[in-house]
Amino acid sequence: xxxxxxxxxxxxxxxxxxxxxxxxxxxxxxxxxxxxxxxxxxxxxxxxxxxxxxxxxxxxxxxxxxxxxxxxxxxxxxxxxxxxxxxxxxxxxxxxxxxxxxxxxxxxxxxxxxxxxxxxxxxxxxxxxxxxxxxxxxxxxxxxxxxxxxxxxxxxxxxxxxxxxxxxxxxxxxxxxxxxxxxxxxxxxxxxxxxxxxxxxxxxxxxxxxxxxxxxxxxxxxxxxxxxxxxxxxxxxxxxxxxxxxxxxxxxxxxxxxxxxxxxxxxxxxxxxxxxxxxxxxxxxxxxxxxxxxxxxxxxxxxxxxxxxxxxxxxxxxxxxxxxxxxxxxxxxxxxxxxxxxxxxxxxxxxxxxxxxxxxxxxxxxxxxxxxxxxxxxxxxxxxxxxxxxxxxxxxx
Amino acid sequence: xxxxxxxxxxxxxxxxxxxxxxxxxxxxxxxxxxxxxxxxxxxxxxxxxxxxxxxxxxxxxxxxxxxxxxxxxxxxxxxxxxxxx
Numbered sequence: 001x002x003x004x005x006x007x008x009x010x011x012x013x014x015x016x017x018x019x020x021x022x023x024x025x026x027x028x029x030x031x032x033x034x035x036x037x038x039x040x041x042x043x044x045x046x047x048x049x050x051x052x053x054x055x056x057x058x059x060x061x062x063x064x065x066x067x068x069x070x071x072x073x074x075x076x077x078x079x080x081x082x083x084x085x086x087x088x089x090x091x092x093x094x095x096x097x098x099x100x101x102x103x104x105x106x107x108x109x110x111x112x113x114x115x116x117x118x119x120x121x122x123x124x125x126x127x128x129x130x131x132x133x134x135x136x137x138x139x140x141x142x143x144x145x146x147x148x149x150x151x152x153x154x155x156x157x158x159x160x161x162x163x164x165x166x167x168x169x170x171x172x173x174x175x176x177x178x179x180x181x182x183x184x185x186x187x188x189x190x191x192x193x194x195x196x197x198x199x200x201x202x203x204x205x206x207x208x209x210x211x212x213x214x215x216x217x218x219x220x221x222x223x224x225x226x227x228x229x230x231x232x233x234x235x236x237x238x239x240x241x242x243x244x245x246x247x248x249x250x251x252x253x254x255x256x257x258x259x260x261x262x263x264x265x266x267x268x269x270x271x272x273x274x275x276x277x278x279x280x281x282x283x284x285x286x287x288x289x290x291x292x293x294x295x296x297x298x299x300x301x302x303x304x305x306x307x308x309x310x311x312x313x314x315x316x317x318x319x320x321x322x323x324x325x326x327x328x329x330x331x332x333x334x335x336x337x338x339x340x341x342x343x344x345x346x347x348x349x350x351x352x353x354x355x356x357x358x359x360x361x362x363x364x365x366x367x368x369x370x371x372x373x374x375x376x377x378x379x380x381x382x383x384x385x386x387x388x389x390x391x392x393x394x395x396x397x
Numbered sequence: 398x399x400x401x402x403x404x405x406x407x408x409x410x411x412x413x414x415x416x417x418x419x420x421x422x423x424x425x426x427x428x429x430x431x432x433x434x435x436x437x438x439x440x441x442x443x444x445x446x447x448x449x450x451x452x453x454x455x456x457x458x459x460x461x462x463x464x465x466x467x468x469x470x471x472x473x474x475x476x477x478x479x480x481x482x
């Protein structure tokens with residue numbers, strides 16, 4: 001245990017993630033600075049300048065270019081890294097599909113932030129939830145330590161010969177990127193042992209020319225999409241395996257696809273993603289001491305969507321309340337609609353209600369969680385509102 | 398032939414995609430009017446017009462029938478004709 005805690009330091013979340021990226025030894029890093037991601041790539045740039053990290057760091061004119069650079073770098077066989085957020089992720093959209101379609105195992109930290117308009121630099125998860133269909137895997141983390149650990153795990157999952165799919169490690173902007181907390185920084189040697197060098201199945205090489213992402217007409221296009229779909233389903237097993245393997249080496253485990261907290265006997269179960277989980281766990285501890293049977297399911301892997309694991313974890317709940325920092329304008333929100341879809345053809349008929357909360361950086365407090373639990377309690381007798389904006393300030397409307 | 402993940406292929410893969418099936422109008426060359434200026438060959442966006450025994454001819458496996466050659470021909474020696482099968 002002493003060895004495992006030897007590297008514990010109080011650092012900023014962004015530094016901790018940059019340090020984790022350094023331990024993954026990327027050949028190429030390309031990024032464009034954008035709040036609240038800036039400190040991550042600033043730290044990496046410093047590490048390269050200091051000679052601590054032997055990577056090509058490419059500064060570019062936009063996020064579109066940043067990810068385009070990595071298409072080339074990854075196709076040439078280089079381990080590739082970027083980080084972005086919000087408008088930057090939106091600008092990358094076209095390239096996101098190319099990276100996943102070419103099956104390039106790029107890893108990217110998304111420092112989750114709201115999208116404009118109206119302009120807002122604070123945290124919510126609209127950016128990455130909005131990118132749920134781009135073919136990337138998505139892991140959402142609860143705290144800085146998990147962000148560090150998930151970044152190392154991400155390369156191992158992405159580069160697996162059966163998966164070969166890029167990953168976004170999504171961490172709440174400011175709340176996790178700018179917080180200082182005690183973090184066990186990764187040990188370089190242990191990380192190297194855990195994550196060996198990338199072995200690409202084919203590379204761009206003038207001596208042996210290949211085309212990546214070649215034209216596919218209607219007679220083959222469907223099959224390429226099917227292959228990507230299958231690879232994501234295989235990742236359901238791989239994510240859990242890698243999480244367990246990580247636990248064996250580093251002694252930390254956060255659940256693979258999801259984590260359950262007081263779910264066994266819970267009547268009301270909250271389902272959510274990201275850093276709000278800490279607050280919810282505190283709220284649950286308090287409610288449990290009052291005898292309220294409330295539990296939590298934390299969704300770590302949003303893509304692939306762990307439908308089967310969620311059905312298993314939630315089968316005994318009397319009511320499910322989904323809390324998420326995104327909204328699908330015109331149809332509820334991402335997680336709640338996916339969860340309902342996962343349940344529809346099963347024999348589980350638990351009422352599911354959804355809440356958009358914490359949009360544009362509004363705090364989600366313990367009081368808010370109590371409000372959600374009260375609404376969930378009421379929904380047991382019949383759903384009044386299937387989806388609502390939590391804490392809506394009607395007085396300014 | 399089995400596909401490779403990521404649409405990974407060897408060079409010259411576009412040769413396998415015969416885009417001629419996309420065509421509605423086919424260019425018909427009047428060899429009497431042709432002055433061999435080669436503008437049709439230069440402008441063809443598919444690069445599918447070539448010389449055979451001194452005559453310019455389109456490769457109908459790849460010609461999409463876009464009419465650029467007919468538009469560029471200074472002698473109006475190329476006519477686009479509705480192709481019915």
